[in-house]
Amino acid sequence: RQAGGDYLDAPMTRTAKHAHEGTLNLLVGGEAAVLDKVRPVLGAFTERVDHVGPLGHGHRLKLLHNYVSVGFMTLLAEAAAQAADAGVDPQVFVDVLAGGGGASAALDRLAPYITAGDRDALPFFVANAQKDIDYYRAMSQASGARTAVADGVSAALAAPVAAGHGEAYVPELVRLFRTGTET
DSSP: OTTSOOOOBOOEESOHHHHHHTOEEEEEESOHHHHHHHHHHHTTSEEEEEEEESTTHHHHHHHHHHHHHHHHHHHHHHHHHHHHHTTOOHHHHHHHHHTTTTOSHHHHHHHHHHHHOOGGGSOOBHHHHHHHHHHHHHHHHHHTOOOHHHHHHHHHHHHHIIIIITTSBGGGHHHHTSTTOOO
């Protein structure tokens, strides 16, 4: 400010596909008046720009967002693996979840893999998912918050990474979590 500048933190959410389409979402922390000045520039590559509070809240909410998103997908992958191990029809599994409490962006992103083995709906490495969870855990531990569930998600992701599957895409967790798979 002494040099005449302003600052916002503005991490993005969504996928690489959305980046190519110019439809990312931004979580902007900082002064609303500063955001108003740069909103036209940010609008050039986003679908949504949310002012989420003071400086620093953009990054805090990004970590919260990633924790919930990766956590949901990890839980869903484990459930899909168990369903597959039990011989449940994958389309029936997806349809039942989609028609009830399991409906979510996580299901939308993993369903192509669950039903057709198409991992490319979410080209995001398992190792990066674990990294995101561990950033969330570090933030939470620094503020004294609970991390019991995050610790479990981190451990679930650490196993395939340690087994050499860090560059598998997140949807492939369904296969990696199946009985008899080495993770």
